[in-house]
Amino acid sequence: MNSTPSVIVFDVNETLSDMSPLSARFVEIGAPAHLARVWFASLLRDGFALAAAGGTAQFSMIGSEILRGVLRDVDLTRSLDDSVRHVMDGFETLSLHPDIADGIRDLKSAGLRLVTFSNGSAQVAESLLTRAGLRGEFEALLTVEDAPAWKPVRAAYDYAADVCGVKPGDLLLVAVHPWDIHGAAQAGLRTAWLNRADEIYPSFFAAPDHTITALGELATQLARDSHPAHRP
Known part of the structure; x- marks a missing residue:
């Protein structure tokens, strides 16, 4: 070597x-900032589990679906679809x-x-x-x-x-x-x-x-x- x-x-x-600005995107849709870390950890968890079981899926697809679950019981300031899109679009602005x-x-x-x-x-x-x-x-x-x-x-x-x-x-x-x-x-x-x-x-x-x-x-x-x- x-x-x-x-x-x-x-x-x-x-x-x-620097992914910290994604927390502000959660606040902008009416969700608490700490949900950003909960969501990202859950995204990785399920991506790893899928890989361990021999499967694979796109990061954006897993992220969007996990996000829908995380935001399900939150009193959002916009529709769920718009909220998910707003957070996911944040990756393009980091x-x-x-x-x-x-x-x-x-x-x-x-x-x-x-x-x-x-x-x-x-x-x-x-x-x-x-x-x-x-x-x-x-x-x-x-x-x-x-x-x-x-x-x-x-x-x-x-x-x-x-x-x-x-x-x-x-x-x-x-x-x-x-x-x-x-x-x-x-x-x-x-x-x-x-x-x-x-x-x-x-x-x-x-x-x-x-x-x-x-x-x-x-x-x-x-x-x-x-x-x-x-x-x-």
Whole structure:
């Protein structure tokens, strides 16, 4: 295995994108802000369960159906259909976390290939990066919609390696989600856990190869790994 990965693979939702504005969309339809986190956790839960049972479905479809259930007993300020549409449309308006842009440029300047890989649609990643002026830094925007299964199923990461034309060990996944780190590690990828919120990493998941609090730290850590200090 090379000392430095050749391809950096970025998760999208919450890793690149700041999803906190979606809470305001819940408030705008008359729902409490905390339902945004309940809904997103439920979306992931059912997507994972479907994948574990050998099935798959689009992120947007699962998200919309889960949202209907979450909002069913809420006194909404607009129709249920309009409310669901308003929340789901919010994915197309999200911005990058503040640490992302410079970190991406540093990794690109280091000669690394950059791709995204999301359980959501490639269009969301396209819009996010285009608005930030960073689309040109990425050679591909991958989605599990073209893979055999959702992340964290191994086949999803194998798909990413195949598309990039490298072995899994030449990929390094960057994600805020420990479940994604674990799935990637089990598939043979290297990993970097982006821990912005000073959280505790679950001991039952495979430990990340790198832990960073901002994306800009990753290029420095990789450079140090490839040029270790000389010890007499």
